[in-house]
Amino acid sequence: MAISIAHLGPPGTYTEAAAIACLDWLKQETGQDAILCPYPSIGQTLEAVASKEAQMAVVPMENSIEGSVTMTLDNLWQLDTLRIQRALVMPIFHALLSRAEDWEAIRVVYSHPQALAQCQKWLDNFLPKAQPIALNSTTEALQYLDGDPTIAAISSQQAAQLHHLPILACPINDYPDNCTRFLLLSLTPSPGGAYTSLAFSVGANQPGALVTPLQIFAKRSINLSRIESRPTKRSLGEYLFFIDLEADARGASMQSALVELADHTETLKIFGSYDVLSI
Numbered sequence: 001m002a003i004s005i006a007h008l009g010p011p012g013t014y015t016e017a018a019a020i021a022c023l024d025w026l027k028q029e030t031g032q033d034a035i036l037c038p039y040p041s042i043g044q045t046l047e048a049v050a051s052k053e054a055q056m057a058v059v060p061m062e063n064s065i066e067g068s069v070t071m072t073l074d075n076l077w078q079l080d081t082l083r084i085q086r087a088l089v090m091p092i093f094h095a096l097l098s099r100a101e102d103w104e105a106i107r108v109v110y111s112h113p114q115a116l117a118q119c120q121k122w123l124d125n126f127l128p129k130a131q132p133i134a135l136n137s138t139t140e141a142l143q144y145l146d147g148d149p150t151i152a153a154i155s156s157q158q159a160a161q162l163h164h165l166p167i168l169a170c171p172i173n174d175y176p177d178n179c180t181r182f183l184l185l186s187l188t189p190s191p192g193g194a195y196t197s198l199a200f201s202v203g204a205n206q207p208g209a210l211v212t213p214l215q216i217f218a219k220r221s222i223n224l225s226r227i228e229s230r231p232t233k234r235s236l237g238e239y240l241f242f243i244d245l246e247a248d249a250r251g252a253s254m255q256s257a258l259v260e261l262a263d264h265t266e267t268l269k270i271f272g273s274y275d276v277l278s279i
């Protein structure tokens with residue numbers, strides 16, 4: 001039977017393209033068929049798996065220009081049953097979609113906050129009078145573009161094709177080397193792999209509260225490839241730390257590091273060990 005892969009919709013999002021790559025990979029590697037299920041937000045996409053409405057989810061995690069997708073980090077922490085199965089990195093090329101005949105007519109540009117941020121300088125240069133408006137996804141506004149030549153959206157070329165909309169400019173991202181890392185998640189234990197992602201809170205705000213956990217990995221020569229802090233949402237100035245390590249949690253050295261880490265953190269959540277899918 002086909003399994004369902006939840007992703008951020010409506011159809012044509014970058015996350016859908018990443019989910020299609022995961023679906024193809026699943027079929028090739030395991031023979032498993034899958035269908036795509038679009039959800040209106042990243043939160044609802046992850047919630048669908050946590051509540052077993054869908055078997056897998058694909059979500060954006062981090063962009064090379066804009067950094068973390070905070071919605072994903074916050075939901076991963078809250079729904080602590082989700083485990084990372086694979087990561088995949090996709091190049092992102094943004095396009096300006098609109099029915100406007102004259103750019104001067106464009107008053108509003110809709111898109112996902114990351115896409116607006118990745119095209120900020122371009123928008124300042126070429127559409128200084130247009131108001132950027134953030135939505136849940138790059139494709140949320142596409143249904144409104146047909147009837148209104150004063151609006152535009154930043155979306156992908158594939159989305160333009162899918163929704164039969166003209167591309168006024170492409171690529172419009174401020175930096176040409178624009179990549180996003182996506183995660184494939186499910187409730188099943190991670191398969192293991194070259195990377196481990198985890199997050200922790202620290203007990204007291206005191207000297208060494210962060211350096212002590214980090215030294216646990218440094219003294220074992222385990223490389224830290226990323227660190228990101230997020231507010232705990234309990235009180236101002238209290239943080240959670242999300243870290244990625246270049247090691248498999250099943251290895252002996254990581255096993256002992258994780259035991260030690262549990263002793264030096266308040267809450268520790270291990271999202272799993274996984275490999276990066278090449279597409």
Ligand SMILES: O=C(O)C(=O)Cc1ccccc1
Pocket residue numbers: 008012013014015016060063092112114115136137138139180
């Ligand atoms: O809105 C989308 O299309 C997404 O998949 C989120 C996103 C936005 C910008 C870059 C990468 C992913």
